[in-house]
Amino acid sequence: MTGTSEVSPLTLNRLSIYLRSLRQLQDHGVHRISSKQLADQFHLSPTQIRKDLAQFGEFGIRGVGYDVDHLAGRLTELLGLDSCRRLILIGVGNLGRALAHYVGFNSRSFRLVALVDQDPTKIGRRIGELVVQPPARLADLIRETGAEIGILAVPEEAAQANYDALAEAGIRAVLNFAPARLRTDPHVRTKDVDFRINLEELGYYLK
Amino acid sequence: MTGTSEVSPLTLNRLSIYLRSLRQLQDHGVHRISSKQLADQFHLSPTQIRKDLAQFGEFGIRGVGYDVDHLAGRLTELLGLDSCRRLILIGVGNLGRALAHYVGFNSRSFRLVALVDQDPTKIGRRIGELVVQPPARLADLIRETGAEIGILAVPEEAAQANYDALAEAGIRAVLNFAPARLRTDPHVRTKDVDFRINLEELGYYLK
DNA sequence: AGATGTGAATGAGTTCACAGCT
DNA sequence: AGCTGTGAACTCATTCACATCT
Numbered sequence: 001m002t003g004t005s006e007v008s009p010l011t012l013n014r015l016s017i018y019l020r021s022l023r024q025l026q027d028h029g030v031h032r033i034s035s036k037q038l039a040d041q042f043h044l045s046p047t048q049i050r051k052d053l054a055q056f057g058e059f060g061i062r063g064v065g066y067d068v069d070h071l072a073g074r075l076t077e078l079l080g081l082d083s084c085r086r087l088i089l090i091g092v093g094n095l096g097r098a099l100a101h102y103v104g105f106n107s108r109s110f111r112l113v114a115l116v117d118q119d120p121t122k123i124g125r126r127i128g129e130l131v132v133q134p135p136a137r138l139a140d141l142i143r144e145t146g147a148e149i150g151i152l153a154v155p156e157e158a159a160q161a162n163y164d165a166l167a168e169a170g171i172r173a174v175l176n177f178a179p180a181r182l183r184t185d186p187h188v189r190t191k192d193v194d195f196r197i198n199l200e201e202l203g204y205y206l207k
Numbered sequence: 208m209t210g211t212s213e214v215s216p217l218t219l220n221r222l223s224i225y226l227r228s229l230r231q232l233q234d235h236g237v238h239r240i241s242s243k244q245l246a247d248q249f250h251l252s253p254t255q256i257r258k259d260l261a262q263f264g265e266f267g268i269r270g271v272g273y274d275v276d277h278l279a280g281r282l283t284e285l286l287g288l289d290s291c292r293r294l295i296l297i298g299v300g301n302l303g304r305a306l307a308h309y310v311g312f313n314s315r316s317f318r319l320v321a322l323v324d325q326d327p328t329k330i331g332r333r334i335g336e337l338v339v340q341p342p343a344r345l346a347d348l349i350r351e352t353g354a355e356i357g358i359l360a361v362p363e364e365a366a367q368a369n370y371d372a373l374a375e376a377g378i379r380a381v382l383n384f385a386p387a388r389l390r391t392d393p394h395v396r397t398k399d400v401d402f403r404i405n406l407e408e409l410g411y412y413l414k
Numbered sequence: 415a416g417a418t419g420t421g422a423a424t425g426a427g428t429t430c431a432c433a434g435c436t
Numbered sequence: 437a438g439c440t441g442t443g444a445a446c447t448c449a450t451t452c453a454c455a456t457c458t
Contacts, residue, residue: 009408010427016407021388034439042388046439047429054441062435062440079407080414087406098305104386104403109410148413149406173409175402179311181228181249189412191405195382196311198398199294199356200223200286201216202380203316205396206355207287217449241417253417254451261419269418269457 011052015075017042018049022072034065081109088114088147088171090162091154092122092132095177099153100127113145118158135162139169152176163190218259222282224249225256229279241272288316295321295354295378297369298361299329299339302384306360307334320352325365342369346376359383370397 021042025033035046053059059074060066076082087105089096092115099105105112106128115132117123125132133141141147150166152159152174159178166174166188173189176182179197184190228249232240242253260266266281267273283289294312296303299322306312312319313335322339324330332339340348348354357373359366359381366385373381373395380396383389386404391397 007411008427012408012411013404016404017388020386036439043390044388045428048427050439050441051428058441060440063438064436065439078411080410081407085406085410085413094305094308098301099402101301102402104406110406149409172413175405175409179227181224181251183250189409191409193400193402193405195306195309195400197220197223198382198400199292199311199317200288201219202356202382202396202398203287203292204214204219204285206292206379215449243417252450255449257417257419258450265419267418270416271458272417 007055011055012079014044014048014052015079017044018052019072019075019079019081022068022075025068026072031068032065033068035060037065084108085110085149086113086145086147087111087149087151088116088138088142088145088166089151089153090116090138090166091152091158092117092125092127093153093155096151096153097127099151099177100130105151110149113147114141116141118154135165138165142166142169142171148172150174152178154178156180214262218262219286221251221255221259222286224251225259226279226282226286226288229275229282232275233279238275239272240275242267244272291315292317292356293320293352293354294318294356294358295323295345295349295352295373296358296360297323297345297373298359298365299324299332299334300360300362303358303360304334306358306384307337312358317356320354321348323348325361342372345372349373349376349378354378356380356382359385361385363387 018038021038035049038044038049039046056078059071087110089100089112092100100112100115104110112130115127115130116135116138117132118135122132123134148171150171150173152162154162156178159176159180160182163174163176163182167185171188174191176190176192179194182190225245228245242256245251245256246253263285266278294317296307296319299307307319307322311317319337322334322337323342323345324339325342329339330341355378357378357380359369361369363385366383366387367389370381370383370389374392378395383397383399386401389397
């Protein structure tokens with residue numbers, strides 16, 4: 001059932017979790033599971049699993065449950081994880097370098113294809129298999145490598161300018177690690193990851 | 208108005224953003240602002256700002272707006288950022304080391320006080336001002352340093368065991384960077400940060 | 415006049431409860 | 437009998453619209 005309205009990020013994030021859980025089950029040789037069992041094992045809600053899946057079709061067998069391999073396969077397609085997205089990382093400070101080595105950024109579904117930093121002492125350095133490039137090459141790099149997602153790991157002050165440059169160069173999505181309120185481009189999917197906000201949330205409850 | 212029910216994380220996260228925005232205004236010498244102006248400058252919703260603040264009292268002046276310094280001060284208290292929370296970091300791989308250097312983890316409101324890793328080749332190494340300690344010392348470290356928040360930056364397989372050890376040792380909150388579904392302890396505030404989920408969300412929309 | 419603070423209305427997201435398959 | 441898929445009920449969150457105050 002292909003509804004016309006967009007899928008909520010919350011649902012999407014849970015689909016990622018379901019898929020990950022299913023893969024773990026595959027590794028343990030499990031071939032069939034009910035929403036209840038899945039929920040119990042991974043601390044999820046069985047109704048929510050079914051509702052989330054319902055947005056995309058019928059994947060289970062009534063009275064029986066889900067075929068683990070089949071469902072994992074469908075979720076993989078659904079999330080677009082069967083093809084490989086190319087990433088360009090802007091900013092190779094401490095965080096940027098850690099992200100560059102992060103396995104999730106170099107898996108079957110995602111691959112880091114370019115590194116950019118403005119600092120002359122960093123340009124030319126090799127990190128993993130890539131060499132840090134100057135910002136002037138940004139647009140060319142995106143065109144040459146076919147990068148679709150930009151990872152912003154620059155300091156707060158530089159965030160907006162780099163975001164704008166990415167948008168201008170035709171990037172399609174940005175994962176922003178800078179603690180800045182970006183003026184976003186409507187053509188660019190943008191998602192913030194902000195540790196400080198998460199920390200402050202935890203801190204609040206400790207009072 | 209001290210309502211009895213708990214504040215939602217969504218509200219809390221926005222309060223962090225408001226505070227950050229106000230501090231930027233302070234740096235620019237702005238002393239008074241309306242919810243409308245604040246919203247315009249930082250891409251927020253004016254009604255939501257007012258509703259969020261309303262949960263904690265009346266901070267503005269009708270017909271006038273908010274005193275920037277005063278509101279910033281109240282939010283700082285409210286979020287508990289006037290005192291300093293001590294953090295213990297578990298796992299000093301790529302991500303862990305980046306986090307150790309992350310300024311937000313060593314600010315006025317948060318301070319990293321201990322590092323732990325299980326890898327014998329890492330134990331004893333100095334990172335910043337701290338020396339990496341073995342897991343056996345975890346409980347002692349938490350007691351000695353008064354650490355309240357644990358940062359989990361270990362591989363997926365090790366996440367649950369380390370979480371349990373932190374909970375057992377009396378930690379009050381955990382910020383988990385491992386891509387694992389943790390069985391959480393009801394006495395420990397737990398928050399997940401998962402880059403892969405965020406990436407996959409962006410990836411979905413690119414299909 | 416102009417902006418806050420807030421009840422009422424709307425919308426989004428989750429849970430319930432059960433009809434419908436296997 | 438058992439588990440999925442789903443309308444209806446409910447809860448949580450945002451937005452509207454306006455009374456209230458400076």
